[in-house]
Amino acid sequence: MSSVSRFADLGLADPLLRALSDSGYESPTPIQTQAIPRILEGRDLLAAAQTGTGKTAGFTVPILQLLSTRAAARPGSGRPRCLVLTPTRELAAQVHESVETYGKHLSLRATSVFGGVNINPQFRALRGQIDIVVATPGRLLDHVGQKTVDLSCIEILVLDEADRMLDMGFINDIRRILKLLPATRQSLLFSATFSDDIRRLADGMLNDPVRVEVAARNTASELVQQHVHLVETHQKRDLLSHLxxxxxxxxVLVFTRTKHGANKLAEKLSKDGIPAAAIHGNKTQAARTKALHQFKSGRIPVLVATDIAARGLDIDQLPQVVNFELPHVPEDYVHRIGRTGRAGTSGAALSLVDGEELRLLSGIERLIRRPIERIQTEGFAAPSRPANDSPRNPRPSGARPGNGARKGPPRGGPSKGPRPGGRRQGQGRSGASRGNRV
Incomplete structure (x- = not known):
């Protein structure tokens, strides 16, 4: 399958090929090359794939084909044939959008259900015949309890970002949902990592699965230029504006640790004449949707986010990610920088690191098994550091990271590291709950 260069070679029907072409996709990614034929064969799938590898199309496209070529066994109100479970409302909305995009030449119907928005439009969408439901576990169980959705006719189940669902404490909800599904079904599990918990979950829900893997665990994309800027804490905001x-x-997508920090930084940047918006769990769904839309459309150049956006945000060809503060968990760094360098495009990730964060930086470098090159900017001093942590090859003053950074490996480090690798946040996007023809 590695030699496949066209979607047409994967056995896809013309309506799907036209939709892919309309979207500007010319050739499949490795995960699509491996997954699509197996899903079309009806096989269960255990897939290791990061966000940004094209995995969403890797399962939505063949599912659309399978459902469009066979009739529903027991069609009826609120009785979907395919269920896609996601950990967050943002991801649910984006998977739903992908289903609409790739299925626009088909007569199937899909909807998404998640918390944080009015449930009444979801009730209305589920009153008719629905082929695909994309849902977060909690809101789906709300609908099950109110008898607005019937899962007894599910033909295909997808668990997307299963590792994050377990991290966010959804395991009991997932088990409750699995008990409501037919024993005979096709099941697909996608995860960035394969922990023991994921393997146990897979053993309980998959039947003789095909395993596909397109990236090693906790590897950092070779397409992302990674740099560290050592700087005093009180200079971080001014440095970011300057850069x-x-x-x-x-x-540029900027990550902070806290919601308050995201708000303050967005306000600071706006005062500096740089339009910016913050997105985090305390924002209303309407505010989050508006901010994301403005960022994607180019109306604002900076989106400041907490780790709620580290996975699930799908932004095509995002060129720059900045870690205003390093995360406490090294794996979260990998998820953050995974917002850029996606699906074959290059990107840059810059981390602003103060003296207190040097130990966090060391943990990240151990995880990705490579040093991250240090750079400096004139007028912004490096912080004092413990004697056992000296800067690795800081670039001369005035060097420009990101777009203007020197390409190539960090001096003294390997040219390529192993390629990258959640917590409970809210689930959604305003208006995404409507049932739409796809």
């Missing part, structure tokens, strides 16, 4: 203006970044 955005100096490098003329038009689209």
């Amino acid at each position: 955005i203006k100096e490098n003329r970044w038009q689209q």
Whole structure:
């Protein structure tokens, strides 16, 4: 399958090929090359795939084909044939959007259900015949309890980002849902990592699965240029403003640890003449949807986010990610920088690191098994550091990270590291719950 260069070679029907072409997709990614034929064969699948590898199309496209070529066994109100479970409402909305995009030349119907939005439009969408439901576990069980959805006719089940669902404490909800599904069904499990818990879950829900893997565990994308800027804490905000203006970044996703920090940083950047918005769990769903839309459309160049956006946000060709603060968990760094360098495109990730974060940086470098090159900017001093942590090859003053960074491996480090690798947050997107023809 590695030699496949066209979607047509994967056995896809013309309506799906036209939709893929309309979306500008010319050739399948490795996960699509491996997964699509197996799913079309009706096999269960255990897939290791990061976000940004094209995995969503890897399962939505063949599912659309399978459902479109066979009739529903017991069609009826609120009785879907395919269920896709996701950990967050953002991801549910984006998978739903992908289903609409790839299925626009078909007569199937899909809807998404998640918390954080009015449930009444979801009730209305489920009153008719629905082929595909994309859902977060909690809201789906709400519908089950109110008897607005019947899962007894599910033909295909997908668990997307299963590792994050377990991290967020959804295992009991998932087990309750599995008990409501037919024993005979096709099941697909996608996960960035394969922990013991994931393997146990897979053993209980998959039948003789085909295993596909497109990236090693906790590897950092070779397409992402990673740099560290050592800087005093009180200079971080001014440095970020300087870098955005100096490098003329038009689209940059900035990560902070806290919701309050995200708000304060967005306000600071706006005062500096750089339009910015914050997105985190305390924002209303309407505010989050608006901010994400403005960022994607280019109306605002900076989106400041907490780790709620580290996985699930699908932003095509995002060129720049900045870690304003390093995460406490090294794996979260990998998820953050995975927002760029997606699906074959290059990207850059810059981390602003103060003296207190040096130990966190060491943990990240151990995880990705490579040093991250240090850079400096004139006028912004490096913080004092413990004697056992010296800067690795800081670039001369005035060097420009990201778009203007020197390409190539960090001096003294390997040219390529192993390629990258959740917590409970809210689930959604306003309006995404409507049943739409796809």
